[in-house]
Structures are given as C-alpha cells and as structure tokens.
Amino acid sequence: MAAEIYSNNVSFTYEHGDKSALIDIMLSIPKGQCIVLCGTSGCGKTTYSRVVNGLIPQFFHGEFSGEQHTCGINTTADPIDKLTPLAGSVFQNPKTQYFNAKVIDELAFPAENMGLSPEEINHRIAEIARRFNIESLLDRSIFHLSGGQKQRIALAAATMLSPMLLVLDEPTSNLDSVAIAQMRELIAQLKASGITIVIAEHRLAWLNGIADRYIIFDNGHIAHEYEADEFLALSPGCIAAMGLRALDLQPYRQRIKALESLTDTQLASTSDTNSSGLASAQHDDAAAAHSVSSPLLSTHDLVIGYRGRDSFSRSIPDLDLCPGQIIGLMGHNGCGKTTLVRTLTGLIKPASGTVLLNGKPVKPRALTRAGFLVMQDVNYQLFSDSVREELLLGLDESDPAIIKRCDQVLEDLDLTRFAGRHPMSLSGGQKQRVAIGSALMCGKDLIILDEPTSGLDRYHMEQVGELLRQLAEQGKTVLVVTHDEELAAGWCTSIINLEHNGSTTNPNS
Amino acid sequence: MHSSSSTEPVASSSQTSLQPSVVATTPGAPICSAVVDGSASKQSNQRARASRTLDPRTKLFMLLVANLMLFFHVSVITQIIMVVLFLIPLAAAGRWKLTMNFALTYAVLTGLGLLDPEALGLPWIHVVSALAVGCTMMLPCFITGAYAFTTTSPSAFICAMRRMHAPESVVIPCVVVIRFFPTIAEDYRQIRNAMALRGIAAGGWELVRHPAQSLEYILIPLLMNATNVAQDLSVAALTKGLGREGTHTSRTEIRMRFVDWLMMIVVLIPLALDIAGVIR
Numbered sequence: 138m139a140a141e142i143y144s145n146n147v148s149f150t151y152e153h154g155d156k157s158a159l160i161d162i163m164l165s166i167p168k169g170q171c172i173v174l175c176g177t178s179g180c181g182k183t184t185y186s187r188v189v190n191g192l193i194p195q196f197f198h199g200e201f202s203g204e205q206h207t208c209g210i211n212t213t214a215d216p217i218d219k220l221t222p223l224a225g226s227v228f229q230n231p232k233t234q235y236f237n238a239k240v241i242d243e244l245a246f247p248a249e250n251m252g253l254s255p256e257e258i259n260h261r262i263a264e265i266a267r268r269f270n271i272e273s274l275l276d277r278s279i280f281h282l283s284g285g286q287k288q289r290i291a292l293a294a295a296t297m298l299s300p301m302l303l304v305l306d307e308p309t310s311n312l313d314s315v316a317i318a319q320m321r322e323l324i325a326q327l328k329a330s331g332i333t334i335v336i337a338e339h340r341l342a343w344l345n346g347i348a349d350r351y352i353i354f355d356n357g358h359i360a361h362e363y364e365a366d367e368f369l370a371l372s373p374g375c376i377a378a379m380g381l382r383a384l385d386l387q388p389y390r391q392r393i394k395a396l397e398s399l400t401d402t403q404l405a406s407t408s409d410t411n412s413s414g415l416a417s418a419q420h421d422d423a424a425a426a427h428s429v430s431s432p433l434l435s436t437h438d439l440v441i442g443y444r445g446r447d448s449f450s451r452s453i454p455d456l457d458l459c460p461g462q463i464i465g466l467m468g469h470n471g472c473g474k475t476t477l478v479r480t481l482t483g484l485i486k487p488a489s490g491t492v493l494l495n496g497k498p499v500k501p502r503a504l505t506r507a508g509f510l511v512m513q514d515v516n517y518q519l520f521s522d523s524v525r526e527e528l529l530l531g532l533d534e535s536d537p538a539i540i541k542r543c544d545q546v547l548e549d550l551d552l553t554r555f556a557g558r559h560p561m562s563l564s565g566g567q568k569q570r571v572a573i574g575s576a577l578m579c580g581k582d583l584i585i586l587d588e589p590t591s592g593l594d595r596y597h598m599e600q601v602g603e604l605l606r607q608l609a610e611q612g613k614t615v616l617v618v619t620h621d622e623e624l625a626a627g628w629c630t631s632i633i634n635l636e637h638n639g640s641t642t643n644p645n646s
Numbered sequence: 647m648h649s650s651s652s653t654e655p656v657a658s659s660s661q662t663s664l665q666p667s668v669v670a671t672t673p674g675a676p677i678c679s680a681v682v683d684g685s686a687s688k689q690s691n692q693r694a695r696a697s698r699t700l701d702p703r704t705k706l707f708m709l710l711v712a713n714l715m716l717f718f719h720v721s722v723i724t725q726i727i728m729v730v731l732f733l734i735p736l737a738a739a740g741r742w743k744l745t746m747n748f749a750l751t752y753a754v755l756t757g758l759g760l761l762d763p764e765a766l767g768l769p770w771i772h773v774v775s776a777l778a779v780g781c782t783m784m785l786p787c788f789i790t791g792a793y794a795f796t797t798t799s800p801s802a803f804i805c806a807m808r809r810m811h812a813p814e815s816v817v818i819p820c821v822v823v824i825r826f827f828p829t830i831a832e833d834y835r836q837i838r839n840a841m842a843l844r845g846i847a848a849g850g851w852e853l854v855r856h857p858a859q860s861l862e863y864i865l866i867p868l869l870m871n872a873t874n875v876a877q878d879l880s881v882a883a884l885t886k887g888l889g890r891e892g893t894h895t896s897r898t899e900i901r902m903r904f905v906d907w908l909m910m911i912v913v914l915i916p917l918a919l920d921i922a923g924v925i926r
Contacts, residue, residue: 190885192881192884192885195884196880196881196884217884217885218887218889218890218891220885221885221886221887221890222887224885225885226882226885228878228881228882230878232829233829233874233875233878233879233882234878234879234881234882235882236800236821236825236879236882236883236886236888237799237800237801237825238799238800238825238828239799239801242799242800242801242898245801245896245897245898246801246886246888247886247887248895248897249801249804249894249895249896249897250886250887250888250890250894251887251890252892252893252894252895253895254895255895255896255897255899258895258897259897280828294886479839482843484839484842484843505842505843505845506845508843509843510839510843512836512839512840514836514871516867516870516871516874517833517836517837517839517840517867517871518840518843518844518867519867520841520844520846520862520863520866520867530844530846531844531845531846561870575844576843579844579845
C-alpha cells in the first residue's frame with residue numbers, strides 16, 4: 138500500500154486527561170502529500186501529530202487504542218528509535234528544541250546518534266547547509282539566532298537523515314511574516330523532493346498552494362476532510378465559523394497599511410480634515426480618542442539600544458501613546474520592538490533622548506511603576522498559589538476597598554470562577570488575564586502585551602482582541618507588540634511599524 | 647575554500663566578542679576541539695581555538711581534584727595554590743570577568759578567614775570568619791565546575807563521556823544539565839523583570855531582606871518553566887535518536903594533548919604534597 142501514514146481507529150487519552158484527545162481517527166496519507174491538520178485549540182491536531190511521529194504512546198503516556206503505521210513502522214509495537222531516520226520533527230517553540238549550543242553540532246546530532254561516520258556527517262552538513270542557505274550560520278551559537286533562524290535550523294536538522302516524512306507542530310507560531318515566507322519556500326522545496334509532510338497549524342494562509350489536503354479536527358474527531366481546491370474555495374465566513382484563521386491575509390494587510398498611513402497622516406495634518414480616502418469610521422474613532430486625551434506617554438528623540446556583546450541601537454520616531462488607544466507595534470524580528478518595549482517600561486535605560494510620562498520627563502524607575510508588560514511567556518509573571526492572591530500580591534489584604542476592587546477586576550476579566558485556582562493550572566489565555574488583572578490591581582495605566590496571540594486559534598485571538606478593547610475603554614493605554622496581522626487589523630486603533638525608518642507616529646502634534 | 651574564508655571572520659569575531667559579557671552561566675561560546683572539515687585554513691582556526699581550552703576529560707579530572715581537596719581538608723597554602731592553578735585555564739579560555747570575580751571573591755573570603763577575632767576584640771567576627779572559611783573550601787569546586795560546564799559544548803561533552811565508557815544513564819543527564827544553564831540564566835532575567843514590573847523586591851537589597859520570599863518568587867516560576875523546557879528538550883532529543891541503542895559517532899574530535907596531561911599532573915602535585923604532610 139502506498140500510504141505513508143495509516144491510522145486505523147486510533148483513540149488516545151492523555152494520562153491525566155479527563156477526556157479523550159483523539160477518538161476513532163481513520164486516516165491514510167499517501168506518499169509525497171502535504172497535509173495540514175487544523176482546528177481550534179485542544180481539537181487534537183497536535184495530539185495527532187504526536188501519534189504520527191510515535192511520541193504517542195511512547196513518550197506521552199495514556200490510553201491508546203487502534204493501529205498506527207508511520208513509514209511502515211508500527212508505532213505501538215516498534216521502538217520509537219526506528220522512526221528516527223524515517224521521520225523528522227519540528228516543534229512549536231524555537232527556543233527549546235535544539236540540544237546543542239552550536240548550529241553545526243545541532244545538525245550533526247541526529248546523524249551522530251545514527252552512528253554515521255564523521256566524513257559522511259560532514260558531507261551531509263555541507264549539503265544541508267547549502268540547501269537551507271545556512272552556511273554562514275554554521276559556526277554561530279544557536280542561542281543568539283533569531284526565532285526564524287532557529288526554526289530554519291530545526292527544519293534543517295530534521296532533514297539531516299533524509300527522512301521520508303516531516304511532522305511539523307505549529308512551526309510558525311513565533312515567526313514574523315518574512316520568516317514565514319522563508320519557511321514556506323523551504324517546505325515547498327522539501328515537498329518537491331517527494332517528502333511527505335504533515336503540518337499541524339493555526340496560521341493557514343502561508344500554506345496556500347503547498348497543502349494538498351486539509352483535515353479539520355474538532356474535539357478529537359475528524360470533522361471534515363477537504364482537498365486543497367475545495368478548501369480554498371470556502372468562503373471566509375465558513376472558515377471563521379469553523380474557528381480557523383483566515384486563508385487570505387490580503388484584506389488584513391491592507392487594513393494595517395491604512396492604519397499605518399493613518400497614523401502617519403495625522404502627524405502631518407490634524408487640522409487638515411481631508412486626510413485621503415481611508416477607512417473613515419476608524420479615522421473618526423481614532424481622532425476622537427486623540428482629541429479628548431493628552432498622551433500618557435510620549436518619547437522625544439529617543440534612541441534605544443544596549444551595549445555589550447550584541448550591541449544594538451536605533452532611533453525611534455517621536456511617539457505619543459494616549460489613553461483609550463490600542464497601538465499595534467509591528468515590524469520584523471530584530472527591528473527593536475522588544476528593546477523599545479523594555480525601554481518604555483523602564484527595564485532598560487534609553488541610550489539617549491527622553492521618555493515623558495504625562496508630559497514630564499521621568500526616570501526609568503517611574504516608568505516601571507506606571508507600565509506593565511505582559512510577557513510572551515506569561516508563566517514568569519505568576520508568583521502566587523491562587524488567582525485571588527496573585528491579584529492581591531503586595532497589597533493590603535485587610536483593606537475592604539482593595540478587596541472590592543479585586544472582586545471587580547476578577548469580574549471584569551471573567552476570572553471569578555477561577556479565583557481559588559492555582560494560576561499554573563489555568564490555560565494560556567486565562568494566565569494572560571490573571572497577569573493583566575495583577576497590573577490593573579497595581580493601578581498601572583500603560584499595559585503592554587508582547588505577542589499575546591502567538592499560537593492561538595481564531596476564537597482565542599478574538600478573545601484577546603476583545604480584552605484589549607475592554608482595557609482601552611477603561612482608559613488604559615494599550616500597546617501590543619505583534620506579528621499577528623489578524624489581531625492588528627481587527628483591534629488596533631493605530632499601528633506603528635518600526636521597520637519603516639521614516640515612519641513617525643505622532644498624532645497629536 | 648572561498649566559503650571557509652568567508653565564514654572564518656564571522657566565527658572568530660563572534661568568539662572574541664562573546665567573551666566579555668558572558669556571565670557565569672552562559673556556555674555561549676562553546677570552544678571545542680572540533681575539526682570542521684578538510685579545509686586547511688579552517689583546521690588552523692580550529693586548532694588555534696582548541697589550544698585555548700582543555701579536553702573535557704581534563705576538566706572533569708580537575709573537578710574531581712577540587713572535590714578531593716574538600717574531602718582531605720587541605721591547608722590554606724595548598725588551597726591558594728590550587729585556586730590559582732584552577733583559575734589559569736579559565737582565564738585562558740577567555741572568561742576574564744568570571745576569572746576576576748572568582749579571584750576577588752576568593753581573596754576577600756580568605757582574608758576574612760584569616761582575621762583574628764581575639765586580637766581585634768570582636769568575638770562576633772568568629773561567625774563571619776567561620777562562614778568565610780566554609781565558602782573558601784567550596785569555591786574550588788565552583789571554579790572547576792563553572793569551567794567544566796561553561797566552556798564545553800554538549801557535543802564535546804557527550805563525546806568525552808562516551809570515550810570514558812560512561813553509561814548512557816549518566817551521559818544524558820549531564821548533557822541536559824549543560825544545556826540547561828543558559829536557559830536558567832535567561833529565565834532568571836525574565837523573572838527579575840517580571841518582579842520589577844510588579845514592584846516585588848525590585849532592588850538587590852530587597853531580595854536580600856526577605857530571602858525566603860524572594861526564593862519562592864524566583865524558584866517557583868523557574869521550576870515551572872524548567873519542567874516545560876525539560877519536556878520539550880526530551881521530545882526533541884528523542885525524535886533525533888539520542889536514546890537510540892547501538893553505536894553513536896561524533897564528528898567532534900577531542901584528544902588529550904600535552905597541556906592536558908601537564909594540567910592533570912600539576913594540579914595533583916600540591917594535593918599530594920598536602921596529603922603527604924609536606925605543605926602545612
């Protein structure tokens with residue numbers, strides 16, 4: 138039989154799971170096809186990708202039933218090592234899937250484990266490096282590469298043993314649009330060489346034209362199977378109804394462009410009302426927001442950067458961040474978004490220039506007191522045993538006014554149900570809300586979110602968007618660092634793109 | 647040839663520029679005696695780099711000797727000699743900052759240990775000097791440990807351990823530990839930032855004032871993340887065949903050179919003399 142992957146009645150329940158992650162999956166994937174597994178969070182797509190590469194049931198334990206053959210190996214009966222040369226895997230988090238410090242060692246790693254001769258290994262490294270265009274990275278430390286470069290290395294390492302199958306679990310969730318385009322190119326190339334590819338993914342747009350078949354998972358079942366042309370012909374509404382991300386990002390990109398130029402033109406002409414034919418409703422919103430409030434935070438001749446090993450500095454166009462705004466901060470990896478955010482929250486000192494808080498130049502310390510950063514990995518920010526304690530941390534728990542405010546914040550953020558739960562037992566989105574709640578309790582006025590929607594499905598992304606809007610309505614100033622075009626286009630009131638050097642965003646002057 | 651000449655400056659510049667700000671926990675610059683390929687220029691580059699660090703086995707030997715010092719309770723003079731000896735390779739590997747930190751700490755602690763409370767008429771100094779002596783005894787282990795784990799790449803380490811016929815059940819945890827160090831350093835920075843944003847123990851002083859609380863705030867997120875990272879790493883390693891039965895090879899070439907043997911003998915001499923009672 139030509140099927141590279143064959144699942145017969147596969148069901149699986151994780152060891153401590155209360156419900157089945159996969160139920161009676163019947164699937165057969167022929168050699169050379171590119172299959173996309175999609176669906177909402179927790180639908181079973183990642184679980185199925187683990188079944189395919191043998192991690193289930195051999196690493197992730199639980200109740201497994203049915204029959205799974207991958208590249209002719211029975212994954213339940215044969216040891217997972219047999220799959221090593223046949224199936225390569227790439228995972229979601231670029232930071233935690235490499236084992237070696239140096240790129241060249243990481244590439245050699247699977248080949249060394251297979252016991253290939255050093256000459257053969259070096260030969261393969263040279264070939265793979267050429268193919269993936271990573272020759273200049275070979276001697277670098279992986280720790281200092283960008284997320285996109287790391288995923289490129291991960292893909293290169295996964296193909297070192299010339300596998301027949303590649304399994305990718307949300308490979309782009311931390312990548313910007315340029316890195317995604319590069320990923321697309323590599324996947325297309327690999328597919329052309331006859332490799333079977335299985336991708337579990339939320340962001341679907343980059344796969345147009347590469348994927349042959351889309352499998353929609355829902356609650357552990359396969360809800361639908363579409364051939365590529367059928368799937369791409371579905372209406373955007375239909376895709377949205379299935380809880381999937383957009384297939385065509387063009388409208389979102391246009392909207393972002395409009396928002397960008399909107400913020401630009403406002404700088405040039407606040408009195409000049411005929412600011413071109415842009416989305417007028419949004420323009421009114423934004424203009425209204427600007428006219429009522431003076432900026433909470435503004436920068437003047439700011440140069441951000443840091444010294445030392447990878448010294449970096451860049452000048453930032455003067456910014457004005459006003460209460461009630463949701464400002465999107467976009468631009469490719471490495472253009473200084475994180476550094477800017479760290480400067481604005483006072484975690485690092487500006488290289489030169491000033492940051493003004495309510496019109497007065499302030500020290501970094503005051504910025505740390507006024508602003509809050511919801512980190513991409515929110516786990517670092519939760520310190521207490523329960524959600525309620527987390528919100529009350531550092532505050533006077535005996536003060537009834539504070540207790541009342543805490544209840545209000547819990548209510549606003551839809552956390553009342555979880556008040557007694559341990560923060561670590563919550564889902565990613567809930568943890569985000571707890572972190573935001575703690576910021577609200579501290580009376581922070583500037584709330585910055587770093588990539589709040591990476592790896593989220595449409596429903597959860599929209600939930601984040603609503604949360605941003607809610608914060609803005611409460612009069613908070615919201616700055617969101619994001620690569621997510623759908624979030625930026627849907628919820629931001631203005632967008633700063635750090636990539637465009639000349640782009641100055643200063644709506645009030 | 648052209649490719650090697652183009653990559654070479656990158657490699658060497660990153661090598662030198664990495665050194666100054668590398669702190670105790672970052673094995674950012676893995677300096678191993680790897681032979682990349684047949685190209686002559688690259689080999690010479692590698693050799694130049696290799697000469698700056700010792701074989702992983704020597705490093706482990708030094709770590710063992712440092713532990714023996716603790717065990718045999720060596721005299722202060724022996725200790726000073728040994729610490730100087732241990733610091734030399736660390737400096738040679740280009741870890742100036744780390745070397746200076748260790749040297750200073752050791753000097754201060756030794757100084758405190760030598761204080762004579764009776765002569766000063768301050769009996770409470772006893773506590774300080776006793777603590778200081780305790781720390782000086784452990785410091786050689788920290789120095790050799792830091793040297794072994796921050797200047798060795800995981801691949802060189804795996805190779806060395808396998809050469810010594812260490813069982814896989816020892817090799818794999820050791821490699822994971824090496825891989826973990828930079829993660830912990832990075833996590834720690836993130837957590838401190840998060841604490842600053844929340845206004846918890848923002849400054850270093852606050853951290854010291856409530857040690858138990860600070861430890862909790864730092865350790866819990868650190869451990870929570872460590873479990874996630876450990877799972878991700880195991881999964882990645884598993885799919886790449888780390889635990890596979892059968893022979894594993896290594897393209898990283900390690901070998902014991904003259905300096906290695908010399909170092910091993912030199913560090914043994916003071917210890918032997920001390921145990922023999924020659925140094926008092």
